[in-house]
Amino acid sequence: MRALMISEPGGLETLSIAATTPPRPGRCQVLIRVEFAGLNFTDVLARRGAPGYADGWPFVPGMEVAGIVEAIGEEVDGLRVGERAVAFTYNGGGLAEYAIADAVLTCSIPDELDSAQAATIPLTWATAIGLVRRSHIGDGGTALVTSATGGVGQALASLLARHGVTRVVAASRAGKTAVAGTVPIVRDDRLTARAIEANEGQRFDAVFESIGGDTLASTLDALAPGGVLISYGAAAGQPDPEPPRYRTLRGQNVAISGFSILAMARTEPAAVRDLISSVIRLTAKGLVIPDPHQVSWSGLIASHLDQSEGVLRGKTVLAVKAHAS
Numbered sequence: 048m049r050a051l052m053i054s055e056p057g058g059l060e061t062l063s064i065a066a067t068t069p070p071r072p073g074r075c076q077v078l079i080r081v082e083f084a085g086l087n088f089t090d091v092l093a094r095r096g097a098p099g100y101a102d103g104w105p106f107v108p109g110m111e112v113a114g115i116v117e118a119i120g121e122e123v124d125g126l127r128v129g130e131r132a133v134a135f136t137y138n139g140g141g142l143a144e145y146a147i148a149d150a151v152l153t154c155s156i157p158d159e160l161d162s163a164q165a166a167t168i169p170l171t172w173a174t175a176i177g178l179v180r181r182s183h184i185g186d187g188g189t190a191l192v193t194s195a196t197g198g199v200g201q202a203l204a205s206l207l208a209r210h211g212v213t214r215v216v217a218a219s220r221a222g223k224t225a226v227a228g229t230v231p232i233v234r235d236d237r238l239t240a241r242a243i244e245a246n247e248g249q250r251f252d253a254v255f256e257s258i259g260g261d262t263l264a265s266t267l268d269a270l271a272p273g274g275v276l277i278s279y280g281a282a283a284g285q286p287d288p289e290p291p292r293y294r295t296l297r298g299q300n301v302a303i304s305g306f307s308i309l310a311m312a313r314t315e316p317a318a319v320r321d322l323i324s325s326v327i328r329l330t331a332k333g334l335v336i337p338d339p340h341q342v343s344w345s346g347l348i349a350s351h352l353d354q355s356e357g358v359l360r361g362k363t364v365l366a367v368k369a370h371a372s
Protein backbone atom coordinates (compact mmCIF):
# COMPACT_ATOMS: atom_id res chain seq x y z
CA MET A 48 0.00 0.00 0.00
CA ARG A 49 1.01 3.65 -0.40
CA ALA A 50 1.86 5.72 2.66
CA LEU A 51 3.54 9.03 3.47
CA MET A 52 6.77 7.91 5.15
CA ILE A 53 9.11 9.93 7.37
CA SER A 54 12.47 8.13 7.39
CA GLU A 55 13.87 9.96 10.45
CA PRO A 56 13.41 13.29 12.25
CA GLY A 57 14.46 16.13 9.98
CA GLY A 58 13.50 18.32 7.05
CA LEU A 59 11.47 17.67 3.93
CA GLU A 60 14.20 15.35 2.55
CA THR A 61 13.02 12.74 5.08
CA LEU A 62 9.56 12.51 3.40
CA SER A 63 8.55 10.13 0.63
CA ILE A 64 5.50 8.34 -0.68
CA ALA A 65 6.55 4.75 -0.04
CA ALA A 66 5.15 1.27 -0.70
CA THR A 67 4.66 -0.66 2.53
CA THR A 68 2.80 -3.70 3.88
CA PRO A 69 -0.78 -3.06 5.06
CA PRO A 70 -1.06 -3.36 8.85
CA ARG A 71 -3.29 -5.99 10.55
CA PRO A 72 -5.71 -5.16 13.33
CA GLY A 73 -4.89 -6.49 16.79
CA ARG A 74 -7.21 -6.97 19.77
CA CYS A 75 -9.71 -4.10 20.12
CA GLN A 76 -8.54 -2.60 16.81
CA VAL A 77 -9.97 -2.17 13.32
CA LEU A 78 -8.36 -1.87 9.89
CA ILE A 79 -9.73 1.05 7.85
CA ARG A 80 -9.45 1.40 4.06
CA VAL A 81 -8.71 5.10 4.09
CA GLU A 82 -10.67 7.36 1.73
CA PHE A 83 -9.68 10.71 3.23
CA ALA A 84 -6.98 11.53 5.78
CA GLY A 85 -6.59 14.91 7.47
CA LEU A 86 -3.32 16.83 7.28
CA ASN A 87 -2.52 18.22 10.72
CA PHE A 88 0.18 20.31 12.33
CA THR A 89 0.92 17.23 14.44
CA ASP A 90 2.38 15.63 11.24
CA VAL A 91 4.88 18.52 11.09
CA LEU A 92 5.75 18.10 14.77
CA ALA A 93 6.25 14.35 14.22
CA ARG A 94 8.56 14.99 11.24
CA ARG A 95 10.59 17.50 13.27
CA GLY A 96 11.04 14.87 15.99
CA ALA A 97 9.09 16.76 18.69
CA PRO A 98 8.67 14.40 21.66
CA GLY A 99 5.42 12.43 21.94
CA TYR A 100 4.38 12.25 18.27
CA ALA A 101 6.34 9.49 16.47
CA ASP A 102 6.92 6.26 18.38
CA GLY A 103 9.76 5.07 16.10
CA TRP A 104 11.31 5.47 12.62
CA PRO A 105 10.40 5.17 9.82
CA PHE A 106 7.06 6.72 10.79
CA VAL A 107 3.80 7.15 8.87
CA PRO A 108 2.06 10.36 10.08
CA GLY A 109 -1.67 11.05 9.93
CA MET A 110 -3.99 11.16 12.93
CA GLU A 111 -7.49 11.43 11.50
CA VAL A 112 -9.13 9.32 8.80
CA ALA A 113 -12.45 8.50 7.22
CA GLY A 114 -12.97 5.33 5.20
CA ILE A 115 -14.41 1.85 5.15
CA VAL A 116 -13.95 -0.70 7.93
CA GLU A 117 -12.01 -3.44 6.13
CA ALA A 118 -11.30 -5.86 9.00
CA ILE A 119 -12.03 -6.15 12.69
CA GLY A 120 -9.76 -7.53 15.43
CA GLU A 121 -10.86 -9.58 18.43
CA GLU A 122 -13.09 -8.05 21.11
CA VAL A 123 -14.53 -5.30 18.90
CA ASP A 124 -18.23 -4.56 19.33
CA GLY A 125 -20.46 -2.05 17.59
CA LEU A 126 -18.58 -1.80 14.27
CA ARG A 127 -19.02 -3.95 11.17
CA VAL A 128 -16.93 -4.69 8.10
CA GLY A 129 -18.00 -2.57 5.13
CA GLU A 130 -19.38 0.40 7.06
CA ARG A 131 -18.08 3.97 6.79
CA ALA A 132 -16.22 5.17 9.86
CA VAL A 133 -13.94 7.90 11.16
CA ALA A 134 -11.04 7.27 13.50
CA PHE A 135 -8.52 9.19 15.58
CA THR A 136 -5.29 7.35 14.71
CA TYR A 137 -3.31 8.94 17.51
CA ASN A 138 -0.27 6.72 16.92
CA GLY A 139 -0.08 8.01 13.34
CA GLY A 140 -0.47 5.83 10.26
CA GLY A 141 -3.43 7.75 8.80
CA LEU A 142 -1.76 9.18 5.67
CA ALA A 143 -1.86 5.77 4.01
CA GLU A 144 -4.19 3.56 2.00
CA TYR A 145 -4.93 1.44 5.09
CA ALA A 146 -4.74 2.47 8.74
CA ILE A 147 -5.13 0.77 12.11
CA ALA A 148 -7.33 2.40 14.71
CA ASP A 149 -8.42 1.56 18.24
CA ALA A 150 -12.08 0.56 18.10
CA VAL A 151 -12.85 2.93 20.99
CA LEU A 152 -11.66 5.84 18.84
CA THR A 153 -13.56 4.70 15.72
CA CYS A 154 -17.11 5.97 15.14
CA SER A 155 -19.63 5.17 12.40
CA ILE A 156 -20.37 7.95 9.89
CA PRO A 157 -24.07 8.76 9.53
CA ASP A 158 -25.46 8.51 5.96
CA GLU A 159 -25.99 12.28 5.77
CA LEU A 160 -22.33 13.11 6.45
CA ASP A 161 -19.83 13.34 3.60
CA SER A 162 -16.63 11.30 4.14
CA ALA A 163 -14.21 14.14 3.27
CA GLN A 164 -15.89 16.41 5.83
CA ALA A 165 -16.07 13.56 8.36
CA ALA A 166 -12.30 12.99 8.07
CA THR A 167 -11.75 16.36 9.77
CA ILE A 168 -13.72 15.40 12.90
CA PRO A 169 -11.59 12.93 14.91
CA LEU A 170 -8.66 15.28 15.63
CA THR A 171 -9.52 18.77 14.33
CA TRP A 172 -13.16 19.21 15.35
CA ALA A 173 -12.83 16.98 18.42
CA THR A 174 -9.99 19.21 19.66
CA ALA A 175 -12.07 22.31 19.01
CA ILE A 176 -15.07 21.03 20.97
CA GLY A 177 -12.76 19.82 23.74
CA LEU A 178 -11.31 23.33 24.01
CA VAL A 179 -14.75 24.96 24.13
CA ARG A 180 -15.82 22.60 26.91
CA ARG A 181 -12.59 23.08 28.86
CA SER A 182 -13.06 26.86 28.78
CA HIS A 183 -16.59 26.71 30.29
CA ILE A 184 -17.35 29.76 28.16
CA GLY A 185 -21.04 30.38 27.70
CA ASP A 186 -23.68 32.69 26.32
CA GLY A 187 -22.51 36.26 25.98
CA GLY A 188 -18.83 35.48 26.57
CA THR A 189 -15.96 36.85 24.52
CA ALA A 190 -12.96 34.90 23.26
CA LEU A 191 -9.53 35.55 21.77
CA VAL A 192 -8.19 32.88 19.40
CA THR A 193 -4.50 33.53 18.75
CA SER A 194 -4.42 31.55 15.47
CA ALA A 195 -7.75 31.10 13.74
CA THR A 196 -7.00 30.45 10.08
CA GLY A 197 -5.82 26.83 10.41
CA GLY A 198 -7.91 23.70 10.82
CA VAL A 199 -8.46 23.73 14.59
CA GLY A 200 -8.70 27.54 14.65
CA GLN A 201 -11.53 27.70 12.13
CA ALA A 202 -13.42 24.86 13.83
CA LEU A 203 -13.00 26.60 17.18
CA ALA A 204 -14.33 29.93 15.83
CA SER A 205 -17.37 28.16 14.41
CA LEU A 206 -18.13 26.23 17.63
CA LEU A 207 -17.68 29.33 19.81
CA ALA A 208 -20.25 31.23 17.73
CA ARG A 209 -22.62 28.26 18.07
CA HIS A 210 -22.04 28.29 21.81
CA GLY A 211 -23.46 31.80 22.17
CA VAL A 212 -20.11 33.59 22.40
CA THR A 213 -20.84 37.13 21.27
CA ARG A 214 -17.43 38.14 20.00
CA VAL A 215 -14.48 36.04 18.80
CA VAL A 216 -11.37 38.10 18.10
CA ALA A 217 -9.19 36.03 15.80
CA ALA A 218 -5.51 36.73 15.21
CA SER A 219 -3.43 35.59 12.26
CA ARG A 220 -0.28 36.64 10.48
CA ALA A 221 -0.63 39.69 8.20
CA GLY A 222 -2.04 38.99 4.75
CA LYS A 223 -4.41 36.16 5.65
CA THR A 224 -8.10 36.63 4.99
CA ALA A 225 -10.52 36.81 7.89
CA VAL A 226 -12.31 33.79 9.31
CA ALA A 227 -16.09 34.13 8.95
CA GLY A 228 -17.89 35.35 12.05
CA THR A 229 -14.77 36.67 13.80
CA VAL A 230 -13.20 40.09 14.33
CA PRO A 231 -9.82 39.71 12.60
CA ILE A 232 -6.60 41.24 13.92
CA VAL A 233 -2.97 40.86 12.95
CA ARG A 234 -0.79 38.87 15.34
CA ASP A 235 2.30 40.96 16.11
CA ASP A 236 4.05 42.24 19.22
CA ARG A 237 0.99 44.45 19.98
CA LEU A 238 -1.33 41.42 19.93
CA THR A 239 -2.84 41.86 23.39
CA ALA A 240 -3.48 45.59 22.98
CA ARG A 241 -4.93 45.06 19.48
CA ALA A 242 -7.17 42.26 20.78
CA ILE A 243 -8.58 44.38 23.62
CA GLU A 244 -9.20 47.30 21.23
CA ALA A 245 -11.03 44.91 18.88
CA ASN A 246 -13.12 43.74 21.87
CA GLU A 247 -14.37 47.30 22.48
CA GLY A 248 -11.82 47.88 25.23
CA GLN A 249 -12.81 44.78 27.22
CA ARG A 250 -10.65 41.83 28.26
CA PHE A 251 -11.71 38.27 27.41
CA ASP A 252 -13.48 35.42 29.18
CA ALA A 253 -11.30 32.92 27.37
CA VAL A 254 -8.06 32.95 25.39
CA PHE A 255 -7.31 29.95 23.14
CA GLU A 256 -3.56 29.93 22.53
CA SER A 257 -1.68 27.70 20.05
CA ILE A 258 1.37 29.80 19.05
CA GLY A 259 3.36 29.46 22.28
CA GLY A 260 6.49 31.36 23.35
CA ASP A 261 6.12 35.15 23.42
CA THR A 262 2.48 35.00 22.31
CA LEU A 263 1.58 32.67 25.19
CA ALA A 264 3.41 34.91 27.67
CA SER A 265 1.70 38.10 26.48
CA THR A 266 -1.90 36.93 26.22
CA LEU A 267 -2.40 36.26 29.95
CA ASP A 268 -2.92 40.03 30.23
CA ALA A 269 -5.85 39.76 27.80
CA LEU A 270 -7.96 37.90 30.40
CA ALA A 271 -10.85 39.47 32.29
CA PRO A 272 -11.32 38.52 35.97
CA GLY A 273 -12.66 34.96 36.04
CA GLY A 274 -11.19 34.25 32.62
CA VAL A 275 -9.17 31.24 31.48
CA LEU A 276 -6.21 30.94 29.13
CA ILE A 277 -5.95 27.54 27.46
CA SER A 278 -2.59 26.61 25.96
CA TYR A 279 -3.03 23.92 23.31
CA GLY A 280 -0.08 24.33 20.93
CA ALA A 281 3.30 25.90 20.32
CA ALA A 282 3.35 26.32 16.54
CA ALA A 283 6.03 29.04 16.60
CA GLY A 284 8.52 26.49 17.91
CA GLN A 285 9.73 28.84 20.65
CA PRO A 286 10.49 27.50 24.15
CA ASP A 287 7.70 27.82 26.69
CA PRO A 288 7.82 31.06 28.71
CA GLU A 289 8.34 31.03 32.47
CA PRO A 290 4.98 30.38 34.20
CA PRO A 291 3.37 33.38 35.91
CA ARG A 292 3.48 33.67 39.68
CA TYR A 293 0.58 32.22 41.68
CA ARG A 294 0.01 35.64 43.19
CA THR A 295 -0.51 37.06 39.69
CA LEU A 296 -3.19 34.45 39.04
CA ARG A 297 -4.79 35.14 42.43
CA GLY A 298 -4.57 38.90 42.04
CA GLN A 299 -6.11 38.88 38.58
CA ASN A 300 -8.61 36.09 39.39
CA VAL A 301 -7.63 34.16 36.28
CA ALA A 302 -6.77 30.55 35.42
CA ILE A 303 -4.37 28.84 33.05
CA SER A 304 -5.24 25.46 31.59
CA GLY A 305 -3.64 23.03 29.16
CA PHE A 306 -5.33 20.77 26.65
CA SER A 307 -3.96 17.85 24.63
CA ILE A 308 -6.30 15.48 22.83
CA LEU A 309 -3.30 13.23 22.16
CA ALA A 310 -2.55 12.82 25.86
CA MET A 311 -6.28 12.35 26.47
CA ALA A 312 -6.46 9.57 23.84
CA ARG A 313 -3.74 7.70 25.70
CA THR A 314 -5.20 8.12 29.17
CA GLU A 315 -8.97 8.65 28.68
CA PRO A 316 -9.89 7.28 25.23
CA ALA A 317 -13.60 7.16 26.15
CA ALA A 318 -13.50 10.93 26.75
CA VAL A 319 -12.06 11.48 23.25
CA ARG A 320 -14.69 9.17 21.77
CA ASP A 321 -17.29 11.37 23.46
CA LEU A 322 -15.78 14.47 21.79
CA ILE A 323 -15.85 12.79 18.36
CA SER A 324 -19.41 11.52 18.86
CA SER A 325 -20.54 14.94 20.10
CA VAL A 326 -19.33 16.63 16.90
CA ILE A 327 -21.02 13.95 14.78
CA ARG A 328 -24.27 14.50 16.72
CA LEU A 329 -23.98 18.28 16.21
CA THR A 330 -23.82 17.77 12.42
CA ALA A 331 -27.31 16.26 12.68
CA LYS A 332 -28.39 19.45 14.48
CA GLY A 333 -27.14 21.85 11.82
CA LEU A 334 -23.39 22.17 12.48
CA VAL A 335 -21.83 22.72 9.07
CA ILE A 336 -18.39 21.21 8.60
CA PRO A 337 -16.79 23.06 5.67
CA ASP A 338 -15.63 21.03 2.67
CA PRO A 339 -11.90 20.58 3.19
CA HIS A 340 -9.44 21.28 0.39
CA GLN A 341 -8.48 17.91 -1.16
CA VAL A 342 -4.99 16.96 -2.36
CA SER A 343 -3.90 13.77 -4.10
CA TRP A 344 -0.72 11.81 -3.37
CA SER A 345 1.19 13.98 -5.88
CA GLY A 346 0.36 17.16 -3.94
CA LEU A 347 0.75 15.73 -0.45
CA ILE A 348 4.38 16.64 0.29
CA ALA A 349 3.92 20.20 -1.04
CA SER A 350 0.88 20.62 1.22
CA HIS A 351 2.86 19.30 4.19
CA LEU A 352 5.51 21.96 3.40
CA ASP A 353 2.82 24.68 3.27
CA GLN A 354 1.51 23.45 6.61
CA SER A 355 4.95 23.55 8.21
CA GLU A 356 5.41 27.15 6.99
CA GLY A 357 1.99 28.21 8.29
CA VAL A 358 0.58 29.14 4.88
CA LEU A 359 -1.97 26.34 4.54
CA ARG A 360 -5.41 27.88 5.02
CA GLY A 361 -8.35 26.04 6.57
CA LYS A 362 -8.41 22.29 6.42
CA THR A 363 -6.75 20.01 3.88
CA VAL A 364 -7.28 16.27 3.46
CA LEU A 365 -5.53 13.64 1.36
CA ALA A 366 -8.02 12.10 -1.08
CA VAL A 367 -6.53 8.64 -1.28
CA LYS A 368 -8.13 7.68 -4.60
CA ALA A 369 -7.80 11.06 -6.35
CA HIS A 370 -5.63 11.22 -9.49
CA ALA A 371 -4.55 14.89 -9.44
CA SER A 372 -3.97 17.47 -6.75
Ligand SMILES: NC(=O)c1ccc[n+]([C@@H]2O[C@H](COP(=O)([O-])OP(=O)(O)OC[C@H]3O[C@@H](n4cnc5c(N)ncnc54)[C@H](OP(=O)(O)O)[C@@H]3O)[C@@H](O)[C@H]2O)c1
Pocket residue numbers: 086087088089170171174193194195196197198199200218219220223257258278279280281282283284306307308309354355356357358359360361362
Ligand atom coordinates in the same frame (compact mmCIF):
# COMPACT_ATOMS: atom_id res chain seq x y z
N1 LIG B 1 -3.63 20.34 22.07
C1 LIG B 1 -4.31 19.62 21.19
O1 LIG B 1 -5.09 18.74 21.55
C2 LIG B 1 -4.12 19.92 19.74
C3 LIG B 1 -4.76 19.16 18.75
C4 LIG B 1 -4.59 19.51 17.42
C5 LIG B 1 -3.76 20.58 17.09
N2 LIG B 1 -3.13 21.25 18.09
C6 LIG B 1 -2.28 22.43 17.80
O2 LIG B 1 -3.15 23.41 17.29
C7 LIG B 1 -2.47 24.19 16.33
C8 LIG B 1 -3.25 24.16 15.03
O3 LIG B 1 -3.21 22.84 14.51
P1 LIG B 1 -3.82 22.55 13.05
O4 LIG B 1 -3.66 21.11 12.78
O5 LIG B 1 -5.13 23.21 12.96
O6 LIG B 1 -2.74 23.32 12.18
P2 LIG B 1 -2.83 24.21 10.87
O7 LIG B 1 -4.12 24.04 10.18
O8 LIG B 1 -1.56 23.95 10.14
O9 LIG B 1 -2.79 25.67 11.49
C9 LIG B 1 -1.65 26.12 12.18
C10 LIG B 1 -1.62 27.63 12.13
O10 LIG B 1 -0.64 28.09 13.04
C11 LIG B 1 -0.20 29.36 12.62
N3 LIG B 1 1.25 29.50 12.85
C12 LIG B 1 1.80 30.43 13.58
N4 LIG B 1 3.12 30.32 13.65
C13 LIG B 1 3.44 29.26 12.88
C14 LIG B 1 4.68 28.66 12.52
N5 LIG B 1 5.86 29.13 12.95
N6 LIG B 1 4.63 27.60 11.71
C15 LIG B 1 3.46 27.13 11.27
N7 LIG B 1 2.24 27.67 11.59
C16 LIG B 1 2.23 28.73 12.38
C17 LIG B 1 -0.57 29.50 11.14
O11 LIG B 1 -1.56 30.50 10.94
P3 LIG B 1 -1.45 32.03 11.37
O12 LIG B 1 -0.02 32.41 11.38
O13 LIG B 1 -2.24 32.77 10.36
O14 LIG B 1 -2.07 32.09 12.72
C18 LIG B 1 -1.21 28.17 10.78
O15 LIG B 1 -2.29 28.32 9.91
C19 LIG B 1 -1.06 23.63 16.24
O16 LIG B 1 -0.23 24.37 17.11
C20 LIG B 1 -1.22 22.22 16.73
O17 LIG B 1 -0.03 21.67 17.24
C21 LIG B 1 -3.30 20.95 19.38
